[in-house]
Amino acid sequence: MTKPPPFKDTDKIKVLLWCERHCCICDKPCDTNIIIHHIEQESENLDDIRNAIPLCFDCHGKIKNYNTKHPWGTSYKVAEIKARRDQIYEKYTRHLVPPIHCEVTQIIRNNRNILRAFPNVGFNLDHNGIVFLPVKVRVETKIILRGKDKGPIDDKHGYYNGNSLWHLNPTTRIFGNFNLPEFCSQNNDDLKFEVKLTVVDQYEREHPHLPLCWTYVRKNNYWFLEPRSFAKWT
Ligand SMILES: [Zn+2]
Numbered sequence: 001m002t003k004p005p006p007f008k009d010t011d012k013i014k015v016l017l018w019c020e021r022h023c024c025i026c027d028k029p030c031d032t033n034i035i036i037h038h039i040e041q042e043s044e045n046l047d048d049i050r051n052a053i054p055l056c057f058d059c060h061g062k063i064k065n066y067n068t069k070h071p072w073g074t075s076y077k078v079a080e081i082k083a084r085r086d087q088i089y090e091k092y093t094r095h096l097v098p099p100i101h102c103e104v105t106q107i108i109r110n111n112r113n114i115l116r117a118f119p120n121v122g123f124n125l126d127h128n129g130i131v132f133l134p135v136k137v138r139v140e141t142k143i144i145l146r147g148k149d150k151g152p153i154d155d156k157h158g159y160y161n162g163n164s165l166w167h168l169n170p171t172t173r174i175f176g177n178f179n180l181p182e183f184c185s186q187n188n189d190d191l192k193f194e195v196k197l198t199v200v201d202q203y204e205r206e207h208p209h210l211p212l213c214w215t216y217v218r219k220n221n222y223w224f225l226e227p228r229s230f231a232k233w234t
Helices: 009-018 057-064 078-096
Strands: 034-038 052-056 100-105 111-115 120-127 135-145 161-168 173-179 191-200 206-208 212-217 222-226
Antiparallel strands (some): 120 173, 135 191, 191 206
16 A cells, blocks of 8 residues: 655644644543544545544554454544544644624614615624634525525625635724625515524634524515525535
């Protein structure tokens, strides 16, 4: 078996920060006794950061040398190793993620007496942490008309299709707005709007939130929040 290509130095630093140099199987603090292991040994993109896992020497030996000819106990599977690693990353980075409030609304925050005229829609994003650090947020959207996915907001700045990251310092409140496309206002069909946020912490680890879905009530020009998602998110 050929040796997999090494990870980039910048990626090695990131994964060591994400686990604070703890083993991503047994959670032992490792200091310098840590190996950045390739989870999959024979596939495409072996040097991708998603294929890396920091391990102590013991766990590295157990994962690498499990004897499939004489199985004893239960070996680690790739999906389990990745999930366990992500648990450890989350343990050591979740304090970097502030409470974020997101709202789709026709109400104009600084003038509650005037509602936005549809298809103009307000979008508010708040960093609600005082003692937290700044973060960047990826905002992805989906228009769902009559149950059909019509894709994201067409936005050349990339704010609503995931191409630009929103910068949120502690207690920053951003009042955004966008125009839904013409086909959303031409009929009385069921219109939903979904938003998926991904918080990117200071060390570039991504923390995906659950998608949020709002349904538009045309008669009264307001949106209500659904307790589930209707879109297919990858
Ligand atoms: Zn270990």
